[in-house]
Amino acid sequence: MTLVLTTFDWxxxxxxxxxxxxxxxxxxEEIGREYEVDTVPAVERSAEHLARQPFAQVPMIRDGELSLFESGAILLHLAEGTELMPEGQDRALTLQWVIAALNSVEPFALQWEVARFFDEDEAAATRLEAPLRQRLAQLQAALEGRDWLVADRFTVADLLMSDMLRIPAQAGLLDDLHGLAAYAERATSRPAFGRAMADHMAHWQAADARQKDGAG
Incomplete structure (x- = not known):
């Protein structure tokens, strides 16, 4: 049965x-699994959406009879049994780094991103930048002497961690962290990321076209 990925309509x-x-x-894209895309309204959350995701967020997936939400949970589910999830002790280390990405790095990045880009609160963004920079420096230190977080190969932990680094990198926060910048670039230079980004952006472009046709 084809996996269905649910995201916003626009x-x-x-x-x-x-x-x-x-x-x-x-x-x-990394594991070569086919999927279809379904959508839920971004503006007015539907009852169906809330039944599947009580916080009215995306993404969600349907994998056979299983419905899952939260990107971390979905990534862990899909990575099982693939090259992105090692076995034995390296599996435990991969889980460790997935949870570290979600709990120890992303909250610092998100608070700063909201202050700077959504609220446009420069004072708050400046205050939140220092602890974020500290976390980024700590992550760079943990990566010293290796290309990837676990098992000398790209895993689901690297996928998640490097995705979180993209906005800080674009904002220049990795400019003085050359090792971490190289790590993020190494991950997002993978062909699978390029294909995923192209499909992701094409989805929004198609949504724009539908809106334009509807307005016409």
């Missing part, structure tokens, strides 16, 4: 390239 320009269905598309 979003404005700013979040495009960062809506988290991209993470799922990337992993699916």
């Amino acid at each position: 979003v404005p320009e700013f979040p495009r390239g960062h809506v988290r269905d991209l993470r799922i598309r990337w992993l699916l």
